[in-house]
Amino acid sequence: MADLKAAFEQAVTESKQLPEKPDNMTLLKIYALYKQATQGDVEGKRPGFTDMVGRAKFDAWAELKGTGSDDAMQQYIDLIESLK
Structure with missing residues (x-):
């Protein structure tokens, strides 16, 4: 878990x-994965x-509802790696 968190922060x-x-x-995907990983499922009213x-x-962000924090972190890491 600590390794995943460190890799996510990197x-x-x-x-x-x-x-x-x-x-x-892609920017929306990055945003949504970050929010899902750090805050969980989206809450509140749709703008x-x-x-x-x-x-x-x-x-x-709402499309990722139900995705676990660890899974969202890993997807975020993989996406950023693919963009380098």
Whole structure:
């Protein structure tokens, strides 16, 4: 568990230093996996249609509902590794 947490934190650091900015869908996936790994399932109301960015983030995170924290961390690590 400690190794996974350390690898996750390293991947978070590396995500800010990627050679090029990922496309929007990939950025949403990164965001959603991070939130799922650190906070669990999404809560609260879905943002209204005037908040397009907030709504997209909420939807991406909601798609991961039920994914365990460790699994989300591993998926995050794998995604960041694939973007290097």
